[in-house]
Amino acid sequence: xxxxxxxxxxxxxxxxxxxxxxxxxxxxxxxxxxxxxxxxxxxxxxxxxxxxxxxxxxxxxxxxxxxxxxxxxxxxxxxxxxxxxxxxxxxxxxxxxxxxxxxxxxxxxxxxxxxxxxxxxxxxxxxxxxxxxxxxxxxxxxxxxxxxxxxxxxxxxxxxxxxxxxxxxxxxxxxxxxxxxxxxxxxxxxxxxxxxxxxxxxxxxxxxxxxxxxxxxxxxxxxxxxxxxxxxxxxxxxxxxxxxxxxxxxxxxxxxxxxxxxxxxxxxxxxxxxxxxxxxxxxxxxxxxxxxxxxxxxxxxxxxxxxxxxxxxxxxxxxxxxxxxxxxxxxxxx
Amino acid sequence: xxxxxxxxxxxxxxxxxxxxxxxxxxxxxxxxxxxxxxxxxxxxxxxxxxxxxxxxxxxxxxxxxxxxxxxxxxxxxxxxxxxxxxxxxxxxxxxxxxxxxxxxxxxxxxxxxxxxxxxxxxxxxxxxxxxxxxxxxxxxxxxxxxxxxxxxxxxxxxxxxxxxxxxxxxxxxxxxxxxxxxxxxxxxxxxxxxxxxxxxxxxxxxxxxxxxxxxxxxxxxxxxxxxxxxxxxxxxxxxxxxxxxxxxxxxxxxxxxxxxxxxxxxxxxxxxxxxxxxxxxxxxxxxxxxxxxxxxxxxxxxxxxxxxxxxxxxxxxxxxxxxxxxxxxxxxx
Numbered sequence: 001x002x003x004x005x006x007x008x009x010x011x012x013x014x015x016x017x018x019x020x021x022x023x024x025x026x027x028x029x030x031x032x033x034x035x036x037x038x039x040x041x042x043x044x045x046x047x048x049x050x051x052x053x054x055x056x057x058x059x060x061x062x063x064x065x066x067x068x069x070x071x072x073x074x075x076x077x078x079x080x081x082x083x084x085x086x087x088x089x090x091x092x093x094x095x096x097x098x099x100x101x102x103x104x105x106x107x108x109x110x111x112x113x114x115x116x117x118x119x120x121x122x123x124x125x126x127x128x129x130x131x132x133x134x135x136x137x138x139x140x141x142x143x144x145x146x147x148x149x150x151x152x153x154x155x156x157x158x159x160x161x162x163x164x165x166x167x168x169x170x171x172x173x174x175x176x177x178x179x180x181x182x183x184x185x186x187x188x189x190x191x192x193x194x195x196x197x198x199x200x201x202x203x204x205x206x207x208x209x210x211x212x213x214x215x216x217x218x219x220x221x222x223x224x225x226x227x228x229x230x231x232x233x234x235x236x237x238x239x240x241x242x243x244x245x246x247x248x249x250x251x252x253x254x255x256x257x258x259x260x261x262x263x264x265x266x267x268x269x270x271x272x273x274x275x276x277x278x279x280x281x282x283x284x285x286x287x288x289x290x291x292x293x294x295x296x297x298x299x300x301x302x303x304x305x306x307x308x309x310x311x312x313x314x315x316x317x318x319x320x321x322x323x324x325x326x327x328x329x330x331x332x333x334x
Numbered sequence: 335x336x337x338x339x340x341x342x343x344x345x346x347x348x349x350x351x352x353x354x355x356x357x358x359x360x361x362x363x364x365x366x367x368x369x370x371x372x373x374x375x376x377x378x379x380x381x382x383x384x385x386x387x388x389x390x391x392x393x394x395x396x397x398x399x400x401x402x403x404x405x406x407x408x409x410x411x412x413x414x415x416x417x418x419x420x421x422x423x424x425x426x427x428x429x430x431x432x433x434x435x436x437x438x439x440x441x442x443x444x445x446x447x448x449x450x451x452x453x454x455x456x457x458x459x460x461x462x463x464x465x466x467x468x469x470x471x472x473x474x475x476x477x478x479x480x481x482x483x484x485x486x487x488x489x490x491x492x493x494x495x496x497x498x499x500x501x502x503x504x505x506x507x508x509x510x511x512x513x514x515x516x517x518x519x520x521x522x523x524x525x526x527x528x529x530x531x532x533x534x535x536x537x538x539x540x541x542x543x544x545x546x547x548x549x550x551x552x553x554x555x556x557x558x559x560x561x562x563x564x565x566x567x568x569x570x571x572x573x574x575x576x577x578x579x580x581x582x583x584x585x586x587x588x589x590x591x592x593x594x595x596x597x598x599x600x601x602x603x604x605x606x607x608x609x610x611x612x613x614x615x616x617x618x619x620x621x622x623x624x625x626x627x628x629x630x631x632x633x634x635x636x637x638x639x640x641x642x643x644x645x646x647x648x649x650x651x652x653x654x655x656x657x658x659x660x661x662x663x664x665x666x667x
Contacts, residue, residue: 057420096515161504163436163458248410250436254503258408287516299416300423305378305405 009291033270033286037293048300054332056296057251061076062178062247064292065185066240068263068285072192074125075284077262079196080229081209081276083142087263089151090125091244091256094118098242099164099251111168119238125151126234130227145175155253164251175246187240192232193281205229220236265312266291269319273326291315370400371628372420374413375431376457378405379537380565381562381597382615384429385661387570390429397625399426417441421448421625427450427628435460435507438595442466451631453624456615457507458571458640467627469620469642473508476613477515477594480647483611485519488558489526497558498549500542500566509537512562512594528558535566543569550577554653557589564595564612564662567603582607583650594655598650604653611649617661618645630635 029035045052070087077084098118102111125147132143173180196202204225207215216222245251270287272279294315298308371394377382387403394401402425406413410433421444428445428468430452432438440463458468466641488495505641520527530553533545550556550573560608561570574580576591581588584607589652593600596614603609620643626662630637649657657663 050419050422053422056419059415059418059422060417063411066411156504161510163434163435163460165439167464181622239569244411248414248437249440252434253438254434255410259411262409295412296415296419300419301403302402304403305407308405308654309407 037290044297048297066243068288070240070263071284073233076232079209079279084233085144086147086254086261087237089148091241093155094238094241095245096251120239122234126231130230134223134226159253172246175243177325265316358418364647369426371427372402372425374404374431389617393621393625395537469623469641471615471645473511474515476645477512478518480613481519495558496530496555500561502562503537536557539569546573559594564593564597567599596660597662
C-alpha cells in the first residue's frame with residue numbers, strides 16, 4: 001500500500017467517512033424530524049413574512065397544543081400496533097357533554113364537574129374501544145371507525161346540531177390562556193414520556209406492539225395493556241377537547257372533525273411506527289411541530305390551500321415510506 | 335432517555351416563557367399605502383365557495399386592494415390561527431367564512447381587539463358582545479320560495495306527490511336554514527306533498543348518492559326532490575338515472591327537482607330542462623357588499639351588523655331574464 005494513501009485514510013478518510021455515515025444515518029436518526037423542522041424554519045423565515053415573529057410563534061403554539069395532546073394518545077395506541085380513529089368523535093362528544101353540564105348552572109362546582117365528566121367520558125369510551133379490540137379480537141381500524149361514526153352521529157343527534165355557548169370564564173381560560181394550556185400539556189407530555197420509558201406498563205406497551213404473541217408467552221397481560229392504551233387515548237382526546245372547547249369558546253358536536261389526518265400524520269411523521277413497537281412522545285412533539293410549521297409557513301407564503309394540502313400529503317407519504325424503510329433496516333434487509 | 339426528557343421540557347419551557355410575554359400590539363396603518371385584506375375561508379370544497387372566493391378576489395382587485403388568503407379545511411382551530419396570522423401581519427381588514435356561528439366569536443374578538451374590521455361572508459355569527467358585519471343569503475326564505483315554486487308545479491299536475499329532501503351537514507347553520515325553509519313550505523301543502531324521505535348527506539356526494547338511491551328503492555313513488563345544495567345534483571342525477579327516472583320537465587314520469595346555490599350544474603340542468611328551480615345566492619352582491627362594509631367600517635362609517643343577500647329563485651319560466659345574475663351561468667361561460 002502506498003504510505004501516502006495510508007496517511008490519507010487515517011487522517012482525512014475517517015472524518016469524511018464519519019460524515020458520510022452520519023449523513024446516511026440521518027433519516028434514521030430519532031432527531032431527524034426535529035432537524036428537518038429547524039431547517040424548514042431557517043430556510044423559510046426570510047421569505048415567509050412574520051414566520052419568526054413572537055406573535056406568530058405563539059399563535060402556532062396555541063394551534064398545535066390540542067393537536068399534540070390528541071397525538072400523544074394516538075402515539076400510545078400506535079405503540080401497541082393499533083390505531084384510534086375515534087379520537088375526533090370523542091373530542092366532539094366530550095365537548096358538547098361538558099358544555100351542557102357547565103351551562104346548566106354555570107357555577108364553579110358545575111365547571112369542575114363538567115371537566116371531570118369530559119375526561120371520564122374519554123376514558124370510558126377508550127375502555128370500550130380497547131375492550132372490543134383486545135377481548136373480541138376485532139381489528140382496531142374497524143372498531144374505532146365504527147366508534148367514530150356512532151359517536152359523531154350521537155353528538156349531532158344529542159345537540160340537534162346546536163353549538164353550546166356561554167361557557168364559564170374559568171373553563172375558557174384553560175384553552176384561551178396559553179400559559180395555562182401549556183402547563184397542562186407540559187404535565188401530560190412529561191407524564192406520558194416518563195410513563196412510557198420508566199414504568200413496567202410502558203415497556204409492556206412496546207412488547208405488545210413488537211410481538212403480542214411473544215409478549216403473552218412472556219407473561220404480559222396483553223388484553224389489559226391494550227385496553228389501557230385505548231383508555232389513555234380516550235383521556236388525551238378528552239383533554240384535547242377541554243383545550244379546544246375553551247379556545248373556541250364553544251361546545252360543538254363537530255369539534256375536531258377535520259383534524260384526524262393531522263393527528264395520525266403528525267404521529268407518523270414524528271417516527272412512531274404504524275406497525276407498532278416503536279414510538280416516543282418527543283418524536284410526536286417533533287412531528288406536530290413539523291406539520292404545524294409546514295402549514296403555517298406555506299400559509300404565510302400565501303400559497304393556496306390546495307398546494308398546502310398536497311405538500312402535507314406528500315410529507316406524510318414520505319414519512320410512511322421512511323417508516324417502512326426503518327422496519328426493513330431494523331430487520332437487516334437494507 | 336434523559337436527553338429526551340430534557341428536549342421536551344426545554345421546548346415546552348421556552349414556549350411557556352414566550353407565552354408569558356405579551357405580544358406587541360398592532361399599530362394603525364396609514365392610508366397612503368396599498369390596503370391589504372385577509373380572506374379566511376372555511377373551505378373551498380364546493381363550486382359555490384370557489385366562486386365566492388374568486389368574486390371576493392375580483393372585487394378587491396377592482397379596488398386595488400391586495401388579498402392574503404387562508405383556507406381552514408373545515409378546522410375552526412386552524413382558522414383561528416389563520417385569523418391571528420392576519421392580525422400579526424397587520425392587515426387592513428378580514429373577510430371570514432367561518433365554520434359555524436359560534437366558533438368564529440373568539441376570532442372576531444381577536445380582530446376587534448386589534449381594531450381590524452371584520453366581515454363575515456355568507457355565514458353569520460351568533461349574537462354576542464363582538465362587532466362584525468355579516469353578509470348572508472336568507473337561506474330559510476329563499477328555500478321556502480324555491481320549494482313553494484316546486485309545490486305550485488306539483489299542484490298544477492293535479493296529483494299528490496311524494497317528496498324527498500336531501501339534507502346538508504346539520505352542523506352547518508346554512509343547512510339548518512334550508513331544512514327549515516323546506517319544512518315551512520311543506521306546511522299547509524300536505525294535500526299535494528307528502529314527505530316520504532329525509533336523506534342526510536353531511537355535504538358528502540357519495541352519501542347523498544347512496545341515500546337517494548336507497549330512498550328511491552324504498553319509495554318508488556317519489557316524484558319530488560329538493561336538495562339543500564346544487565353541488566349534490568350530480569349524485570341525485572346518478573341515482574335517478576339508475577332508477578330510470580331522469581326525465582325532462584313535461585315528459586311523463588318527470589321528477590320535480592329543485593336545489594339551492596345556483597351553480598354551473600344547476601344552470602346546465604335548467605337549460606336542458608331536467609331541473610325545475612333553484613334558489614340562487616347572489617355571490618357578486620355578497621362579495622361587493624363584503625368589501626364595501628369592510629371599507630366603511632375602516633373609515634368609521636356606520637354599517638349594519640347584518641346585510642341580507644335577497645337572492646332569487648330561478649326557474650324554467652324566468653331563466654332567460656335572470657341567468658345573467660346567476661353565478662353558475664357565468665362560471666359555465
